[in-house]
Amino acid sequence: MKMYEIVKSQKLTPDVIKLEIRAPHIAKKAKAGQFIMVTPTEHGERIPLTMADFSPEKGTITIAALEVGKTTRELGTLKAGDKLFSLVGPLGLPTHLHKYGNVVSIGGGIGLALMYPVVRAFKQSGNHTINIIGARNEKLLMYEDEIKSVSDEFFICTDDGTKGHKGFVSDILKDLIAKGSKIDLVYAVGPIIMMKVIANITRPYNIKTVVSLNPIMVDGTGMCGSCRVIIKGETKFGCVDGPEFDGHDVDFENLTARNKRYMPEEQVALRRWQGAK
């Protein structure tokens, strides 16, 4: 049995863990926007996590996880030298890269981890990058310096105003549109509600809007359909047809409902794990 070694473990915020993992085979092939499936232990669940970074030179990939459920909290306890039972990737289609012109990328919460390699790739593809990052408060912001380093324009928002604009990332987008800025692409990754709001803002203006979805997955390779999402009335698989879709075509209500379907069991697993600790 293969085991994947953690080379670096770091708390990005009180409840976000960043793990750098030795996986040269994945690092060599990974592209921005793709994800991996991780199973921490033999009894563990397979969960999809977006890649926050990858380095073919170092032979490592980096993942970031918001510690909400049992599996992600378990990941949160891991230290350098610890090993993961299973790691599969790179999965999903990479971000479609192209010289669009002005690209506004918007990230919220844990979405900021995925946003970094994507905006870096937008920049490398010759785009003018306008990046908006947001979180509930200053302490929950992450990847600020990294994202700033690949930004032509850069905005920070916090719900409580502890840093940057007080309010939502969508406020900044609305301002940009109101000012008449030329926007060729909007890219949004974060909580479902945030992506839905962004898609609703850009829809009347016909601004192409790409969102990165996070449905519940089991195998992550197109085998089971746990991650099916409704796109323009058609069933698609988040894992192989996505994770990125046109935000104007996504049925966000269905995604929200589907992502809640194991909530009672998730609570059971979490309480059991906390009890054992």
Next chain:
Amino acid sequence: MAEEAKKEPRKIVPKKYPMPEQDPKERTKNFNEVPIGQDAQTAILEAQRCLQCKRGPNRKLCMDGCPVEIEIPAFIKKVQEGNFEEAIKIIRQKQNLPAVCGRVCPYENQCEGNCVVGKKNEPVGIGRLERFLADWERKEMKKGKIEVPPSTGKKVAVVGGGPAGLTVAGDLARLGHKVSVFEALQYCGGVLIYGIPEFRLPKEIVRAEVDYISRMGVDIKTDYVVGKLDTVDELLKEYDAVFVATGAGLPDWTGLSGENLNGIMSANEFLTRVNLMKAFKFPEYDTPIRVGERVVTIGGGNVAMDCARTSLRLGCKESVILYRRSDAELPARREEVHHAKDEGVRFELLAAPLEFIGDECGNVKQVKAIRMQLGEPDASGRRRPVKIPGSEFLIDAQTVLIAIGQSPNPLVPMTTPDLKTTKEGTIAVDEEGRTSKKAVWAGGDIASGAATVILAMGDGKRAAKSMHRYLTGDKSWPSPEVFEKLSCEM
């Protein structure tokens, strides 16, 4: 026939010696294997029912029905003599997964279907003898390295660690080639691991079979998705030949309204959660599953039976199979249908779903269905089910499982541009399993569409022979027109 007639007076025991089974009432409360297995004494008695028929020019024998060509009379003779070690050796010459096939092969249509004893009586229980020997081997034999001939220096990549891939790996390792198996999931075994439930095929047994193959020197790489990591073209830079056996992993859907409601799952998702991820042991294992009071499974094949029987074991009060044709057309093996009926699965036959109805939270609560009757035979030769107007009815369900089939996994064809596929999305292959791409073979469900474990193994067997010939010098390859034609025809 004269020869058998002479032997008739030996008085054949008319029925197979019974296979002890867990009681239906008990077994629906656990995931333990249903048939318990026979003891050595019974196996010898069963073997003694065999007439040791000789092959004749116009006579079909047990061996002719075996897709992997096991020397059946020879191994049964050894069982008659009580020499189990020699018996399993004979099986192992041809068969890489005896403990699996001894459980899930449809023997009734294969070896046992041709058995001469079976013409007037029950056939010899060839399947259960194979199972007995494989189980005996696993318990009694040493687990050391398995001797293979000196290396030929040739390297083979097998893409997909299911029955077809493991067969090629075993056969080519036995001929001295160096084989690596690339498996996408965390365990090798394919459908044997994620699809077939524990109570039909304990995963410990699959692991032991995979272990046997790795003890032959086969390198098994799990967590490796070919097409996302290395592509077939990249593998060809390092390997002399590639066998693609990525299976029919893509679930088919009904396309009916409401299919994305919570509680509606593909058979693949349901079985993967339960078998691969061990959700039946939640919360000891982290992956959840919930079935509710009534589970409706749509479909009538082996996978549908597996879903319906698994649901009972997960504690639903009623497990219902909804199938659009009648009992006689159920595509599942009879044995599976009987097991399901014994366990109390309700068969709602000649009925098809129309739509799925949800509650205000987005959970499925009912299936709207309609009664069917059988009309004229269709292209498959089976009578076409026709809706009876006005016969709509509702059936409550907290879980609906869609078990109406699987399609070929598109990943390898998509990432291998010069690999020709058929209209159904399978990889076009000739009778040896060769594809339109030189040095690449394919077999199992990715080449044949969704079929059975043993047919996949038969594909593997044929491909392994062809690959061996290629690796040892005969580099001939069919012309592109052959595949051009295949990809249009099928």
